[in-house]
Amino acid sequence: MDIIERITKLKNEKNAVILAHNYQPEEIQKIADIIGDSLELCIAARDTDADVIVFCGVDFMAETAKVLNSGKKVLIPEIIETDCPMAHQLPPEIILEAKKKNPDAKVVIYVNTLASAKALADATCTSANADKVVNSFEEDEILFGPDNNLGYFVSKRSNKKIIPMPEGGHCYVHKMFTLDDAKAVKEKYPNAELLIHPESDPKLQETADYVMSTGGMVKHVLNSECSEFIIGTECDMISRLKIELEKAGKSKKLIPLRTDAICKSMKNITLEKIEKCLLEEKHEIMLDEKIIENARKAIERMLSI
Ligand code: 13P
Ligand code: SF4
Incomplete structure (x- = not known):
């Protein structure tokens, strides 16, 4: 059995679900049950009937999954190197x-x-x-x-x-993007639409064709009449878009705004760590009950809108 078959077997044995953020490396996105932006993953975590949630993302995302599933086991394949500095x-x-x-x-x-x-x-x-x-x-x-x-x-x-x-x-990833980056890429690809994540500089937000979340980018690229897009967010967003375009049988040109816009914390999840995490049921997210109760109220207020 190769590693992907071993992960699938373990996942079935433990009734586990693998959630992966849009910035995860391509090979992780490909084995995930659900790929999404942070809102979509919050909803998936709330709605799952799996007993074990393996969260491929950064610390705050796995914590959110735990807050919404306090009775379930929420695991993150890497605990130390997956902190989001922001x-x-x-x-x-x-x-x-x-x-x-x-x-x-x-x-x-x-x-x-x-x-x-x-x-x-x-x-x-x-x-x-x-x-x-x-x-x-x-x-x-x-x-x-x-x-x-x-x-x-x-x-x-x-x-x-x-x-x-x-x-x-x-x-720090979105802070890398500058107006000069946008001008240079736009000059090279004048027909491409510039999509910018709202974590980017206001000047860039003002010059972009669209300012949207990563989930918004997926919907936009799939449904737009346009066939070329400059992607102003973390580089593996392009992996997600490619997966969705392939599923839809569509072909569009995707250009990264910068090729070095890489969130290091997101890249510390590997297939080997996912296998180990399922085998050993580690690392489990543990939170104080009172924190869970209060944080859940704030998240549920958002989800009710
Ligand atoms: P999204 O909400 O668009 O998934 O963004 C999360 C994130 O960490 C952006 O840097
Ligand atoms: Fe945090 Fe990485 Fe998202 Fe930036 S790109 S907010 S560092 S998870």
């Missing part, structure tokens, strides 16, 4: 401090945060629904974090005062 930029202390300074503001935080931060939020959001979540509150002031660029994206789609926390919160 999620760690918003520890609970910063939220508590910001709440003290802005007592009338509601707290909306990106799912790219740890469960301990989510437990202090009124709602979570993803890049696919951030504006809808913010606009669902009656209050005029929203504390929003950790990504300042997603905060800009929301501020353009809402009349509310968006108060960023922390100042300078960012994703």
Whole structure:
């Protein structure tokens, strides 16, 4: 048996499901039961009837799956090297401090945060629904974090005062993209549409043809009349798009905005680690009950919108 057959056998024996984010390496996406953006994976985690969830992504995503499935075993194939640096930029202390300074503001935080931060939020959001979540509150002031660029994206789609926390919160992968990158690639491919993730710089958001979540990019590329796209997000997004285009029997040209936009944490999941994880049922995500209870309320508020 090769490694893929061994993983499939273990998965069936344990009634496990493999979830993989759009930024996972191609070989992981190919063996996953569900591939998606962070919102789609939240929903898949909520709806699964598997006993074991193997989460191929970064720490905050596996924690979200655990919060929504506290009675199930949620495993991540690599525990140390899968931290999302942006999620760690918003520890609970910063939220508590910001709440003290802005007592009338509601707290909306990106799912790219740890469960301990989510437990202090009124709602979570993803890049696919951030504006809808913010606009669902009656209050005029929203504390929003950790990504300042997603905060800009929301501020353009809402009349509310968006108060960023922390100042300078960012994703190092999306921060790589510059206007010069966009100009250079556009010059080479003048007919291609430029799709940009909202974690990118506001100037890029303003020049892009579309600003969208990774899930939004999948729908757009599959359904658009256009046949060439410049992909302004992490490089393996192109692997996801290729898989979906192949399934749909379509062929389109996909150009990365930068070939070095790689999220290192996402690449620390391997087939070997997935096999080991299923065999040994490690590494299990463990969270405090109170944190689970409070974080779930914030996530469920988002899912109800
Ligand atoms: P999506 O919500 O678009 O999947 O993005 C998650 C992420 O980590 C982007 O860097
Ligand atoms: Fe975190 Fe950025 Fe990687 Fe997304 S791409 S998981 S925000 S470091």
